[in-house]
Amino acid sequence: MELPHRLHRLIGPDATWSADHEGASGTALRVRSGAEVFYVKYGPLARAEHLRLCWLRGRVPVPVVVAFDDPVLVLADVGAPSLEAAAPADIGTVLGRSLRTLHELPVTECPFDGRLPAVLERAAANVRNGLVDSEDFDADHLGLTPEAIHDRLLAAYPPVEDLVVAHGDYTPSNVLLPSSGEPVVIDVPALGVADRYRDLAIAHRDLSEDHGPAAWEAFLSAYGLVDDIDEERLYFYRLLDELL
Structure with a gap:
């Protein structure tokens, strides 16, 4: 550099x-x-x-x-470890609480667009230009082509967007936990107004696969969304993440 x-x-x-x-x-x-x-x-x-x-x-x-x-x-340097170093229940609780704070920011004040038309256009361009790494797909998508993922994505297009200020890559490694003070959010180039499920889907994938169901349950409790999880939207935004 x-x-x-x-x-x-x-x-x-x-x-x-x-x-x-x-x-x-x-x-x-x-x-x-x-x-x-x-x-x-x-x-x-x-x-x-x-x-x-x-x-x-x-x-x-x-x-x-x-x-x-x-x-x-x-x-x-924030001088703090990421949530990956915390116990599973603590990871879920802090991750949920921090995301709730982010999602409560006024959408009308955010100048960055992460809505589906803009993001799907970028995903399609990544597929056309050969920029998608299929070897980095989630385990249940390994062996599929980017074109196949894109077809599944379009077929699963959700009827609504519940808009919030979304992080865009909300994983435990992107939240730092100082010994005192509030969690610090990092790696935000994809932040913008988008469906809350864009963040929920990535948090669900990482917590469930790497830290177990207890971490996901703790996340939901801290975030404030215990019932009525839309599984189809979780899957749609996980598909979207494969192409970005």
């Missing part, structure tokens, strides 16, 4: 760079410069995340933006 000049001065020439950190996904590099630690992101997703972090500031706890020089985003 070639840093703009002012960011190079900020981080310093002797900084240590690493892609080996908790939750590493190839989208962020951990940088230690003296006693300070930063996370650096690059490209269109960094640009999208910067806009959303600026909007979220003061609304929900998010990382501090140290600097942004398009297309490089520098974030302060």
Whole structure:
């Protein structure tokens, strides 16, 4: 990554760079410069995340933006582990409570569009352009082609959208838990106005598969949605996630 000049001065020439950190996904590099630690992101997703972090500031706890020089985003280290390190029941409770706070933000104030027409257009473009990694599909979709997933997606199109300010990739690894204070939401380039089930589907998949049904039940209780779970919408938004 070639840093703009002012960011190079900020981080310093002797900084240590690493892609080996908790939750590493190839989208962020951990940088230690003296006693300070930063996370650096690059490209269109960094640009999208910067806009959303600026909007979220003061609304929900998010990382501090140290600097942004398009297309490089520098974030302060929160200094806290993700929820992946917590006990299953605690994971579900904190994840549900934090998502409820996010979903209670006024939709009318959010300038980012994650509604189905816009997101389905992006999913279809990813399929056409060969940008979908079918080897990363969920276990029950392995062996299917992106085109087959897309066909299933269109066939399952839900009749309604229950719009909230949605995270777009709401997993336990994207919520940090400081020893004191509120949970911190990270990795928000996909945040926008969307059906609440876009977040519920990903939370359900990760909690159920990785932490067991008790974590999912704790999540539902903390979120405030115990009855009337729409299984068809859960599946639709899990299909959608395969293509994004």
